[in-house]
């Protein structure tokens with residue numbers, strides 16, 4: 505979501521005639537679009553703010569300094585008090601002020617608006633979120649946000665506090681963005697939402713939207729559609745049926761389980777049990793054979809026992825995720841879990857996490873090795889950084905594959921035989 509919103513802010517700049525500065529010392533405006541989801545992400549942002557504040561103090565050029573995104577929403581004007589070098593703080597709901605900030609920077613004046621704009625504004629979707637180009641040149645993949653915010657209040661999560669309650673985007677607006685990105689040559693779209701399958705527009709639910717998108721995508725030349733992140737608690741049978749019927753949906757789903765113990769899931773307020781999660785993965789796999797599943801796993805939640813950890817490892821053994829984002833619990837002030845008793849010692853959390861990571865690495869390796877010899881469709885994304893005669897491609901299941909080939913193929917789909925594996929990257933040959 506952060507990437508998509510950064511792209512939409514960059515588009516606003518470009519539409520007004522701004523260009524990217526070659527170096528931060530040449531910039532007229534510096535914007536940091538922040539993320540709050542992990543404590544480490546916030547710590548990194550503070551480091552960057554201090555860096556640019558120092559740069560601004562030393563240089564003659566007094567660039568406009570803007571802090572946007574979740575931290576701006578969470579900390580508001582407090583950030584400006586701590587770092588007077590910051591000119592504007594623009595929360596996730598207050599992006600409509602960005603053109604005013606640009607206008608003021610263009611005219612060497614100061615944009616004036618309510619100091620509590622971040623609190624008062626209601627979230628609205630930008631029309632477009634595509635990246636115009638990246639270091640590989642043209643972009644063939646794009647994010648399309650379809651909903652925003654979350655009503656779930658998992659006890660460890662800051663998102664509902666910084667992103668607010670769920671808001672869905674109108675189907676017309678979503679289809680319009682699909683047409684815009686298709687015209688620009690995008691071939692793969694990822695539908696985004698903090699809780700993507702809670703999408704709801706009048707009597708239209710996520711499955712209805714997927715049906716509509718499948719028809720539109722095929723008309724426009726978009727061949728692959730993904731979505732992030734689906735909540736297992738809201739995953740309906742109707743959604744599974746739509747996915748099974750439409751090949752445009754990639755045969756890979758990211759389904760964050762977070763934990764394998766029902767009692768920990770309850771303390772996390774996840775809204776489903778480990779047993780239901782297993783049942784759901786069974787339903788998905790029997791409707792869509794060969795589908796690959798990835799997940800998020802959070803260990804070291806307060807009160808977690810050794811038995812709970814074993815249940816998580818067992819669940820991983822049963823499901824065999826292709827990959828997981830694995831992390832240990834860090835208390836976030838303002839969330840319910842911050843005040844929970846029985847915090848787990850850091851050393852214990854790290855040891856538990858290391859076991860989860862080791863098991864995941866084993867599964868990833870086994871699954872990928874098992875695919876060597878297969879023929880698969882890939883989207884050819886660009887030239888390999890290591891070898892100009894090789895292309896970087898991505899499989900439908902979202903893995904990287906390197907293949908010798910001509911750069912004229914970039915942006916098209918190809919069929920590869922997967923011949924070997926280096927780390928988690930396939931090497932292949934076109935057939």
Ligand code: SF4
Nearest residue numbers: 654656657658661663
């Ligand atoms: S579903 Fe839970 S973890 Fe995901 S954004 Fe909402 S509150 Fe956070």
